Amino acid sequence: MTLSLLMYPVLRSLALQMHAAITGSYISGTHSIAFINCLNEQIAKDIARGIMDKRLAAYVNILPKSSALYFWKGELEESTEILLLVKTRTSKIGELSNYVRSIHPFEIPEVISLPIDQGNPLYLKWIEENVPRD
Secondary structure (H helix, E strand, O other), X not given: OHXXXXXXXXXXXXXXXXHHHHHOOOOOOOEEEEEEEEOOHHHHHHHXXXXXXXOOOOEEEEEEEEEEEXXXXXXXXXXXXXXXXXXXXXXXXXXXXXXXXXXXOOOOOOXXXXXXXXXXXXXXXXXXXXXXOO
């Protein structure tokens, strides 16, 4: 009984992958969008370029300045930041996060992601084709 419960997620995942392969359907959560805030446009471009050079994403949007309020070391801070929206495979999020932390000037850079539930199948396939598997 315990083994059955432990194996359920693995078997379910395999069944979904087989179903997707046969039908061409999308498996929810296969791809993600990561959010990365940067101090200025030049840092954002440098980080985005590095992400693309390392093939950690298929697409990176660099969004214009936004205002931010946050607590840092017990004090309320206010700043302007540039937001990167990174479209990638969910399996690449760990590697993406490690890379960003290694080059980002912030002591604790923001790298958070959300899985893509659904979308244009052709666009999701394009992401798949442009981000190498692990």
